[in-house]
Amino acid sequence: MVREPATLPPNPSWRLAHRGAASRLSAWRALERVLTRTSVAPPASRNGPCPCGSGQRYKHCHGLGGAAGPAQQGLPAGAPAADAAPWRSQALNALQTGQPQAAERLARLRLAEAPEDAKAWLLLGLSLEATQPQAALDALEHAWECAPTNPECCFELARLQHATERFAEACATLRAGLAHHPEDALLLNNLGLALRRLGDEEQAESAWRQALGVHPGLTQARANLGQLLVETGRHAAALPLLEPLAKELADAHEYWSSLGLAQAALGRVEPAIEAFAQALRIRPNDAKINFNLGTAYLQGQQLERARTCLEAVHRLDPQDAKAELLLLEIAQRLCDWESYHRLIGKLPDWLEQAESLRPSPHAMVTRPVSGPQMLHVARAFGETLGPLAARPARTPPAHARLRLGYVTTTVRTHPMPPSIAEVLERHDRSRVEVTMYSCGPEDGSPYRPRIAAAVEHFADLQHASNDELIARIRADEIDVLIDLDGYTQFSRCAIFRRRPAPIQVNFLGFPSSLGASCYDYALVDRVTAPPEDPACFSERLLYLPHCYFPSDTRRRPAGPLPSRQELGLAGARFVYCAFNSTYKLTPATFALWMRILQRVPDSVLWMQVGxxxxxxxxxxxxxxxxxxxxxxxxxxxxxxxxxLARYPAADLFLDTLPCNAHTTCNDALLMGLPVLTCRGDTFVGRVAASHLLAVGLPELVTEDLAAYEAMAVRLAEAPEELVALRARLIEQGPTSPLFDMAAYTRAMEALL
Known part of the structure; x- marks a missing residue:
């Protein structure tokens, strides 16, 4: 979805494009020099820098319009000099006051007297630009022919070529002008713009860096380079360029949107919210800005504020299905069943529009969708992340040990580290050389130093661009590269499409297929991904012998556990525990739980709801x-x-459907709390069943919701059965395949 440039006189124009894959906006600056150079006081020497800040010498900038002779103005010998200034001033004034026809008349009168007057041709072109763009181009070309070394003629011709989408011609014009004025920062800036439109990001970046080398304070070049860095994933490098422009661009909503995008991508939620809120104050009825701010609020768990912004998006643009998808997520998180029922009915339409809508697969895993539908959504979303590189020729690893790389943004306070840490510690270093590519922020999590110590190479690449990350992986000659994030927030899954490693694996972070041929394999088990149901994965499946989900068995808390009274559970005869996040809870599941409570007097439902x-x-x-x-x-x-210390206070954990407990199920079983589940129809709905079979509690896997309800009631009414199940879990669980991480890691290495 592309929005055309909006003029912000006398500021530059911008183009805003909705990047639906990441559920956010991306701003691109099409910056142009103002129509004329403003008057400045001349410096002591004409060879000194022009006071306007262009980066040029005065004689090549504002000095061109002074009382100098033709050669000093960049005009050919014999051309009129300063005696033409009065008519020029009148023509410029006419243009600036919205009278282009008067300016055209004055320019034509001048050309009747002096057919080779470059500035007359220049002003004629500017006066015709709005109504006769081709005639304007012809006039500007004639101006440049008359004064091929005049940077103003070059600038205006290239500007109109750019405006009429003749980007290759604009590049040629600007390069010719730079041959005469290699340090003209504005020409360099606009060359970068034209190159960017031609898709040459590397040369565009070079042009902007050259412009800043000449004139470090040039707002346009700083903003353009900053935006390019944002769009190429170098958010940390972009901020020093963008942040100092706040005063200069205080009224430019597009600037604040761009700054917000950079902050949000770095996980700096509050600064991102502040930037988007500033943009919204400038343009309160802009649907895109409301969407950005709503997304940032959602990222920061400010759900009510997020809903307000996204409802504004829906009012401003009723066809924006992406906003409705996020409103559905908020309704589920807030347990607003009225809104949930209103929005979930649109799910079939959203699935049909997957190729154009390209919803986030992560937002769909908790919805009632089939495996093939989920694969379709993943494939459509993957297309937003860039083209797929060709599959490299397969050759046996040339290294003495297998070089195994993990890529993740989650080495922080997140469910991933407690799942993967022990596996990393147990890798056989005589066979496997492990590198962790950590691309996320550091937040003081105790797991970060532990993971850094567990691997041979810990690469902190949170500030690296995708290009830099890919280059590092290739330089490390990684044999097998594992994506621990998949289609989750802040992930770097786009790099996998460019094939930094010969073998690439989808594992753990995203509980479904990633739907892209750049992923050769997925690590699964036969419960979550039955061999008879291959249509749900594009990857080849590598089957671990038991549950695919690893565990950190060393995370059990030490010391005394809190009592029921301390936890607010005093007086309850039976405690059902439901610690899943509310975004996994549906009205049907909650209604089921209420029926269970009705049938079991003196029971309570203990929920983690913030x-x-x-x-x-x-x-x-x-x-x-x-x-x-x-x-x-x-x-x-x-x-x-x-x-973790809270779990033993409960009697039975109640699972959710269609999306099960994953890390939460593992936590409960680790702490000796039995989990009751209903096996679902897709990967995300079978994870708890996989856990229970691996830990030796198949009795707690039901096949339909009626059996689930009956089992939940029976275990409360027949405590001896539950006591026996719990005793078995506590006694056998630690040595079961679910928690035998030494055997798990050996099996994983054998598959790789």
């Missing part, structure tokens, strides 16, 4: 279902150690 609005909505729904809202006990978020 949002006050979600708590209020769930309490209201419970009352509607005939359940006392006081039987819902809400727990807030807690650090990992404290969170």
């Amino acid at each position: 949002e006050a609005v979600a708590r209020e909505n769930l309490s209201r729904e419970a009352a509607t279902a005939g359940v006392d809202p006081k039987r819902l006990v809400f727990a807030g978020n807690a650090p990992l150690t404290e969170h």
Whole structure:
């Protein structure tokens, strides 16, 4: 979705493009010099720098219009000199006051007297630009022919060529002008723009860096280079260029949008919100800005504010399905079932529009979609990340040990480190040389130093561009490269499309196929991805012998566990635990849980819900279902150690559908809490079943919701059965295949 340039006199024009794949906007600056140079006081020497800040010498800039002779003005010998100034001033004034016809008349009168007057041709071209672009181009070309060394003639001709999308011609014109004025920062800036439109990002970057080398404070070049760095993934490098421009571009909403994009991409949520909010103050009815701000609020877990912005998007652009997709996610997170029912009915239409809408697959995994539909969504989304490089010829590894690389942005406070840390520690260094490419921010997580110590090479590349990351991986000669993120927030999955390694693997971070041929394999198990159901994956499947989901068995908390009274559970005869995030909860699942509570007196449902609005909505729904809202006990978020210590206080964990508990299921079983699940129809709905079969509790895997409900009630009414299941879990769990990370790691290495 592309928005055409919007003129911001006397500021540059911009083009905004909606990058739907990442659910955000991308701003590109088409910066132009103002129509005329403003008057400045001449310096002591004409060879000194022009006071206007162009980076040129005065004699080649504002000095061109002074009382110098033709040669000093860049005009050919014999051309008129300063005696033409009065008519020129009148023509310029006519243009600046919106009277192009008067300017045209004055220019033509001058040309009748002096047919080779370059400035008359220049002003004629400018006066014709709005109504007769071809005639204007002809006039500007004639001006340049009359004064081939005049930078103003070069500039204006190239500017109009650019405006009429003749980018190759604009490049040629600007290069010819730079041959005479190699240090003209404005010509260099506009050369960068034309090169950018021709797709030559490397040369465009070079032109802007040259412009800044001549004139470090040139706003246009700083903004253009900063934007290019944003668009090529070099967000950290872009910020020093963009941030100092806040005062100069305070009223340019496009600037604030670009700055917000850079901040958001670096995970700096609050600065991103501030930037987008500033843009919105300037243009409150801009759907794109509202979308950006809503996305940033969502990223920062400010759900009500996110909803306000996205509802504004829907009012301003009712056809914007991306906003509705995010509103559905917010409705689910806030347990707003009325909004959920209104929006979920549009899911079939969204799936049909997947190739044009290209929704985020991560937003779809919790929706009731089939495996083939999920694959279709993933394929469509992948196309937004760039072209696929050719598959390299397969050759046996040339290294003494297998060079294994992991790419992730999640070596921080995130569910990934507690899942993968022990595997990294247990890799056989006599066979495998492991490199972790960490592309995300550092937030003080205790897992970061642990993971850094677990691998042989820890590459902190959070500020690296995609090009730099790819170059590093290739230089390291990685044999097998594992994507631990997939289609999740801030991931670097775009690099995999360019084939930095000969073998590339989808593993763990995204619980489904990535739908792209650049991923050769996916690590799965036979429960989550049954061999008889291959239509759901584009990757070849590598089957681990038991559950595909690894675990950090060393994360069990030490010390005494909190009591029920300390956790707000005093007096409950039976505690059902549901610590899944609310974005996995559906009205049908919650209604099922309410039926269970009705059938089991003196039981409570213990939920981890942080949002006050979600708590209020769930309490209201419970009352509607005939359940006392006081039987819902809400727990807030807690650090990992404290969170794990809570699980033993519950009696039974209730899983969600269509998307199961993943890390949360692993946490519960690690802490000895039995988990009840219903096997789903897709990968995300079979993860808990895979866990339970691997830990030796197949009785807790039901095949339909009626059996799930009956089992939940029976285990509460027959405590001896649950006690036996729990004792078996506590006794056998630590040595079961689910938690035998030594065997898990050996099996994984054998597959690779």
